[in-house]
Amino acid sequence: MRQLEYWNEHAGESWAENADALESINAASGADAMRRARARPGEVVLDVGCGTGATTLALGRAVAPGGRVTGVDLSAPMIREARRAQAELDVPGIEFLEADVELARFEPASVDVVFSRMCLMLLDNPAAGLGALRRALRPGGRLLATAFRDIAENPWLPLAVIGAAPFIGALPPLPLPGEPGPFTFADPDVPRALLQTAGFVDIEIVAVDTAVTPSGSPEDVAALLIQLGPAGGPYRRATPDRRARARQAVAALLGRFVDDAGRVTLPNATWTISARRPDSCQHEGTR
Amino acid sequence: MFGVVQDMPAVSEAEYHLVEQHLGPDRPAGLVAHVSGPIDGGWRVINVWHSEDDFRRFQSERLLRAAGLAAQAGLDPTKAARFTALTVAGDEMPFQ
Numbered sequence: 001m002r003q004l005e006y007w008n009e010h011a012g013e014s015w016a017e018n019a020d021a022l023e024s025i026n027a028a029s030g031a032d033a034m035r036r037a038r039a040r041p042g043e044v045v046l047d048v049g050c051g052t053g054a055t056t057l058a059l060g061r062a063v064a065p066g067g068r069v070t071g072v073d074l075s076a077p078m079i080r081e082a083r084r085a086q087a088e089l090d091v092p093g094i095e096f097l098e099a100d101v102e103l104a105r106f107e108p109a110s111v112d113v114v115f116s117r118m119c120l121m122l123l124d125n126p127a128a129g130l131g132a133l134r135r136a137l138r139p140g141g142r143l144l145a146t147a148f149r150d151i152a153e154n155p156w157l158p159l160a161v162i163g164a165a166p167f168i169g170a171l172p173p174l175p176l177p178g179e180p181g182p183f184t185f186a187d188p189d190v191p192r193a194l195l196q197t198a199g200f201v202d203i204e205i206v207a208v209d210t211a212v213t214p215s216g217s218p219e220d221v222a223a224l225l226i227q228l229g230p231a232g233g234p235y236r237r238a239t240p241d242r243r244a245r246a247r248q249a250v251a252a253l254l255g256r257f258v259d260d261a262g263r264v265t266l267p268n269a270t271w272t273i274s275a276r277r278p279d280s281c282q283h284e285g286t287r
Numbered sequence: 288m289f290g291v292v293q294d295m296p297a298v299s300e301a302e303y304h305l306v307e308q309h310l311g312p313d314r315p316a317g318l319v320a321h322v323s324g325p326i327d328g329g330w331r332v333i334n335v336w337h338s339e340d341d342f343r344r345f346q347s348e349r350l351l352r353a354a355g356l357a358a359q360a361g362l363d364p365t366k367a368a369r370f371t372a373l374t375v376a377g378d379e380m381p382f383q
Contacts, residue, residue: 152365
């Protein structure tokens, strides 16, 4: 399934409706890269796969005054939610663009920082996408991105799909190897090779371990995790009784991550990926 | 035709049969051939399908549901399967 269809017809509405709660899970996956981005006042930033806009707004505060941040996402429902949040918070210098980063034509050499939280591994054609982002960066401009490490290090990720599956309708097809999915960049040699081919230099890939501690009971957390992934669409369309049974089943599987106080703590294993466009076009060859 | 190798590290034969039991008795639509057996420390399934769509439909509509029911019955759901797609040449054998 192409990402455009997935994020508009399956997952986008769930993410938009639960933006704040889902951000409590997703924030940990971007915090290290956000620090390393060192976005400064006056800089121009592209936030790729901005979703409902939390990272875009944070970057907007970092580059104020005088800076600009464009949040790009191909999900119409999520961009709608991002624009609503922007109108409410009124952070200056922000715009949101509903577009596929692989096809969008950014102004060449116009961006100081490309930031992307958990999105690059989902691109249908990451080589094309990274090439477009390299061209958008000014010489010397930097890219900061995050991606999941292996599924074995993120053992909570499959639980929502497996736990909910018996109670909701057919799920969208899961990715096969080589297709975009949460673990496409689990082997760090994959993003490294893609970045090298796209013309990036100074590539660094660092393992970051965080703990995700969403608020609420295990069943509350189960509901969020279901809506975060491919079970989200079928869950939304299921009857209330089936939704409740799905939540209970996922909550039971989450038991291993629940402490004595009933709090869910999920181990979150990600890569922080940093790279740079060469300072001079002379070093970029013919790409 | 479309082939899929499904490797399940750390899954035992009993756990594999737990999933199989929840798949039910009906032959999945589009399944041409199915074999399975032990690999080092786990279990491997090799399926050949008439088409990739047949596999994806099976995964969406039956396999994940069966894995979910097996998880309720005690299968450790974090023992994730690794799928490898195969290009399978040739047609189905012309005899029964």
